[in-house]
Amino acid sequence: MSGASLDTRTPQSRAPQPRPEFEREPIDASGVGDVERPLGFVERLTNNDAVRRLAILLVLGLIWELYARWIDNPLILPTLGATLTTFFGDLMNGVLIDRVATSLRSLLLGYFSGIFLAALFTTVAVSTRIGSDVLATLTAMFNPVPAIALLPLALIWFGLGTPSLVFVIVHSVLWAVALNTLTGFRSVPETLRMSGRNYGLQGIRYVALILIPAAFPSILTGLKIGWAFAWRTLIAAELVFGVSSRSGGLGWYIFEARSELETDRVFAGLLAVILIGLIVEAVIFRFIERRTVLRWGMQR
Amino acid sequence: MTEQTQTTACDKPDLLKVDDVTLQYKTPQHLVTATYKVGFTVQESERYVILGPSGCGKSTLLKAVGGFMAPVSGTISIHGKSISAPGPDRMMVFQEFEQLMPWKTVLQNVEFPMRATKKFGRAESRQRALSMIDRVKLGKFRDAYPHMLSGGMKMRVALARAMAFEPSMLLMDEPFAALDALTRREMQEELLGLWEQFRFTVLFVTHSIEEAILVGSRILVLSPHPGRVRAELDASRLGFGEVDSAEFGALTKRIHGLLFGQKLEAVAKGI
Ligand SMILES: Nc1ncnc2c1ncn2[C@@H]1O[C@H](COP(=O)(O)OP(=O)(O)OP(=O)(O)O)[C@@H](O)[C@H]1O
Numbered sequence: 001m002s003g004a005s006l007d008t009r010t011p012q013s014r015a016p017q018p019r020p021e022f023e024r025e026p027i028d029a030s031g032v033g034d035v036e037r038p039l040g041f042v043e044r045l046t047n048n049d050a051v052r053r054l055a056i057l058l059v060l061g062l063i064w065e066l067y068a069r070w071i072d073n074p075l076i077l078p079t080l081g082a083t084l085t086t087f088f089g090d091l092m093n094g095v096l097i098d099r100v101a102t103s104l105r106s107l108l109l110g111y112f113s114g115i116f117l118a119a120l121f122t123t124v125a126v127s128t129r130i131g132s133d134v135l136a137t138l139t140a141m142f143n144p145v146p147a148i149a150l151l152p153l154a155l156i157w158f159g160l161g162t163p164s165l166v167f168v169i170v171h172s173v174l175w176a177v178a179l180n181t182l183t184g185f186r187s188v189p190e191t192l193r194m195s196g197r198n199y200g201l202q203g204i205r206y207v208a209l210i211l212i213p214a215a216f217p218s219i220l221t222g223l224k225i226g227w228a229f230a231w232r233t234l235i236a237a238e239l240v241f242g243v244s245s246r247s248g249g250l251g252w253y254i255f256e257a258r259s260e261l262e263t264d265r266v267f268a269g270l271l272a273v274i275l276i277g278l279i280v281e282a283v284i285f286r287f288i289e290r291r292t293v294l295r296w297g298m299q300r
Numbered sequence: 301m302t303e304q305t306q307t308t309a310c311d312k313p314d315l316l317k318v319d320d321v322t323l324q325y326k327t328p329q330h331l332v333t334a335t336y337k338v339g340f341t342v343q344e345s346e347r348y349v350i351l352g353p354s355g356c357g358k359s360t361l362l363k364a365v366g367g368f369m370a371p372v373s374g375t376i377s378i379h380g381k382s383i384s385a386p387g388p389d390r391m392m393v394f395q396e397f398e399q400l401m402p403w404k405t406v407l408q409n410v411e412f413p414m415r416a417t418k419k420f421g422r423a424e425s426r427q428r429a430l431s432m433i434d435r436v437k438l439g440k441f442r443d444a445y446p447h448m449l450s451g452g453m454k455m456r457v458a459l460a461r462a463m464a465f466e467p468s469m470l471l472m473d474e475p476f477a478a479l480d481a482l483t484r485r486e487m488q489e490e491l492l493g494l495w496e497q498f499r500f501t502v503l504f505v506t507h508s509i510e511e512a513i514l515v516g517s518r519i520l521v522l523s524p525h526p527g528r529v530r531a532e533l534d535a536s537r538l539g540f541g542e543v544d545s546a547e548f549g550a551l552t553k554r555i556h557g558l559l560f561g562q563k564l565e566a567v568a569k570g571i
């Protein structure tokens with residue numbers, strides 16, 4: 001483009017000036033350098049979601065510390081320092097690790113059973129019409145039921161202990177994952193389905209090689225929602241179990257601290273709840289996302 | 301005859317035989333007849349084009365040949381065997397760019413059919429894929445994911461994927477319709493170049509008269525909805541070199557007349 005013609009143009013003459021035509025060889029483009037180049041360290045750091053979230057966390061922690069010192073009432077709001085001291089103390093003496101491990105054990109058991117059942121349900125639902133009707137009805141019925149509302153029933157059926165916990169966790173995971181997976185399967189583009197069948201893929205191979213990867217963004221969303229539901233449900237359920245349970249999860253740790261008016265320990269327990277939630281969300285799921293849907297350009 | 305060079309198998313040169321095929325869609329409210337008693341045969345190494353106005357059932361016909369839809373009456377057979385289900389002997393290339401699997405790289409996409417059907421071994425698939433990717437000038441992009449490619453490049457990948465598999469027959473449904481005019485021309489030339497090299501059989505659907513004449517060696521003209529056979533013409537002599545020739549213009553006009561009738565043609569001439 002030539003900039004010269006712009007200078008000679010006055011506001012009065014709106015008609016474009018006649019300009020000579022030209023042809024030329026394109027300029028040498030080898031100066032562009034690499035088409036791809038690794039980003040600089042700082043750029044990469046600020047691009048990293050985990051790092052950005054950590055920075056926000058630090059600011060929130062600072063506000064907490066200052067406010068707690070200002071109201072100066074450890075029974076209502078202990079300082080961040082005191083909370084962290086208790087937190088690391090309990091971490092070192094193994095109490096907290098024990099509690100977290102107990103919680104995670106029921107959680108993972110429930111989570112993966114829920115996913116397994118969801119996979120079973122959706123497989124039936126995509127292959128038969130009656131199956132899809134059954135799943136639609138069940139999901140519509142049970143999805144709005146808070147898992148914790150089923151806890152009394154679970155206690156009657158399974159008594160106090162892990163089976164009851166697993167039952168309510170399965171309930172909280174199953175419908176979210178099944179619903180999202182089925183929605184994902186349904187929205188796989190027709191051309192992609194047809195090319196899959198064109199290669200003679202059928203049954204489980206068709207589901208595994210075409211439907212699941214094509215619906216992966218939805219499935220991942222389902223897994224994330226399911227995880228959040230499950231974690232919440234578990235802590236709540238452990239709190240309700242409270243006094244009578246010896247199962248001793250993270251919820252029980254918080255409950256115990258409250259009954260002994262150790263507010264800093266309550267906060268330490270909550271901190272553990274938050275930290276685990278954050279790690280799973282910001283590290284594990286983020287990692288999966290980066291390796292899959294983001295890399296494939298299926299999600300931005 | 302169209303291609304004298306390839307007709308060594310004189311006893312059974314018919315690759316695809318479509319016989320009096322009627323295709324219908326049943327929706328809860330309507331019964332739509334897409335094509336009515338359509339019949340034609342495609343020979344080995346032919347570039348057979350189905351041309352017709354929008355909605356005349358070209359895509360439906362191609363879907364039926366692909367095995368995705370059963371005819372209400374009539375038969376479709378390939379190599380003398382009646383078609384009952386989709387199969388990799390008939391590779392489809394679609395107009396939409398979503399036909400590539402976004403979770404696979406260019407190379408993996410091209411390899412996929414060969415691996416999924418176990419037609420070729422691992423090493424051979426890799427080698428065939430690489431050489432076909434080079435052939436469509438995407439060597440630099442073989443590890444890129446489809447979302448990083450332009451529309452024309454995605455089409456090239458789809459073409460390479462179908463070609464590398466070496467199916468009995470290539471089924472293409474307006475593959476270049478979503479491309480800009482320049483890229484479309486480039487792809488048409490690419491397809492003809494590949495055909496010169498490999499002499500595959502292709503069934504090609506389009507609603508562009510020019511594309512039909514350029515790409516096709518034989519053209520089936522369908523009537524407006526419901527699609528019925530209007531004519532079968534020979535276009536094997538006309539290619540890119542003859543675009544400005546009188547013969548090309550005459551054939552264009554003739555097809556135009558067949559498609560839109562004398563009346564419309566007169567109107568078009570008047571303008
Ligand atoms: N899934 C469907 N359900 C019901 N009717 C359909 C369906 N697909 C196509 N049709 C009908 O079948 C007829 C032929 O459709 P088809 O898609 O084969 O046309 P086409 O020749 O490919 O048109 P175009 O050139 O616009 O792609 C049309 O009248 C259309 O309304």
Ligand SMILES: [Mg+2]
Nearest residue numbers: 358359360474
């Ligand atoms: Mg069509």
